[in-house]
Amino acid sequence: MSYRRFHAIFRKEMLHIMRDWRSLMMALAVPLLLLLLFGYALTLDVDRIPTVIYDQSHTQQSRELANRFSGSRYFEIVSRQGGYAEIVKGIDRSKVLLGVVIPRDFARHVESGEAVAVQLLLDGSDSNTASIAAGYAESLVLAYSTELREAQLIRRGSGKFEPPIDVRVRVLYNNEMKSRNFIVPGLIAVILMIIAALLTSLTVAREWENGTMEQLLSTPVRPSELLLGKLSAYFLLGMADMTIALIVGVGVFGVPLRGNMLLLIFCSALFLFGALCWGIFLSTVTRSQLLAYQLSLLSSFLPAFLLSGFIFAIENMPWIIQQFTLIVPARYFVSILQGIFLKGVGVQVVWGQMLFLGIYATLVFTLANRKMRQKMA
């Protein structure tokens, strides 16, 4: 192992990265874009549900119910004078998600204390959003109905109405329940994967395709120097991205970082190292940029995106896929990220995940080092 040769490789790789605007874009612009996209646009929170109210009753009571909807931040009233036709047309064109139909005899029933039905029409094409919207609407109507009942009881002089069971909710961690708060930390895993798997998968294959590898092999450079030189350059790039993500996440989006920043950085480095080795390994084995890129997309980037729990909860996956996620390193990293960011947990909680990442990195590094041979064939 010679430091000079290692450094020569490292310096050369840095020059490649800096001079190739495509890889630089991939390395710096894409992560930023992802952050902004996921931070601003893609939110799993359901609010400002476009709502049409079809008030057949036209009474003080029905208007009061409609006011409850317009007063809530979860609903945005598109129209109060709708009809069935308008609701259906709105849903067809995705302009409306919820229709609330207040029946003609609403006020009379409410006055007399009889049960009355309010109809909710929902666009179920996005079932997740629809069921959340239905839940909000239901609880809003239920709250109003409880209030009415209470008022009636007081009027009749039978004292204050106490519901038999009272639910008190307290959310631990991410108590604003903003999806951004768990998406942005998880996004760090995806961003590191872009550098690691996608960019790195090209580096060795490119040398084979350009014929520079044959030349390198005729020099005294050792496989480990080549491997470490390349790794270091991309490692630096990955950590730069990590820093960007951290600054944007905490600074711009206000994601809370409750845990230890050093632990966070250490875990990221561990994950990044393993992922880089995997990219280089694929590149070394295939000797083809296209093949390495596609394999890497399939074997590391997509699992990091889909199977890590970054967006899709692992607990909701079928059993067999849940088992499969056990071998996806990003899964462990995402859970470390969310733990450190949102719960502020320390090594005593995430050591198991860290151990997995450590073992994975060691294994893949050994594999890559062995495959980086000194012979052409």
Added chain:
Amino acid sequence: MIKLSNVTRRFGRLTAVRGLSLEISESEIFGLVGPDGAGKSTTLRMLCGLMDPSEGAVEVAGLDVGKHLDQVKDQIGYMAQKFGLYGDLTVEENMLFYSDLFGIDPAERDRMMAEYLEMTRMTPFRDRPAAKLSGGMKQKLALMCTLLHRPRVLFLDEPTNGVDPLSRRDFWEILYRLAKEGMTILVSTAYLDEAERCNRVGLMHKGRMIHCDTPAALKAQMAPYCFRAEAADHRAVRAVLQKTEGVLGAEPAGAALHVYLLEGARREDVERASGARLEPLEPSLEDVFIALIRREESHAAA
């Protein structure tokens, strides 16, 4: 300086090099010629330790390549057919990169770089990205990169492929200078005028070295079998000659045909049988190689 003893290299069922033995002495320029697929590149790669021979031993600078690869690498310079220059790096950066890989002392490196840039007249281009150099300059840069560590043996795999004649001449002048300084050079080439410039030439065909000698000796050896035929109707005469017994081949060469005879065939017999008049010919290396390969093929067919 270079020694191959009964070297064979197989790729699966294909035998790229078979039973090759060769010795090249110090400060010799040895040319390896032969058609594509003859095994030239494989031979060079085995000499540089990029591939292992299936059988036989390879020795460079007195060292067994299989056993002392790292020491061998310090002694050799290798320029692959598709040279590994980094197009986005400048001339200077490419040179610095390779000099770092060879661990050359910075002071020595600066001196050598200046000297080589001067010798190749590339000093004005030291800040130009390698991708923006002409074909000839790329080759010169590649050569400089392989020379920085002052190798004792230089391996060049078709170094002047696709380079204009003027740059090729430049390139060869540099090679002569290096050989004069004591460097041993093994160069494979598809250009026979380049083979003519070598001290010795080895002709490879289908993995075997079929002839190996100085260009003059090769020509002298083949002269008795090479003739020239003037003909008004090339195509007809050629067709007749190719069917005539004792004729190895008849190839158009400018206004005439060059006719190669089998060993033991007599000129008079061929003239009588074909009706063509054969004049003795001072063969070029090209004639020698075509004739030798035809002879080899006719042996193989028989």
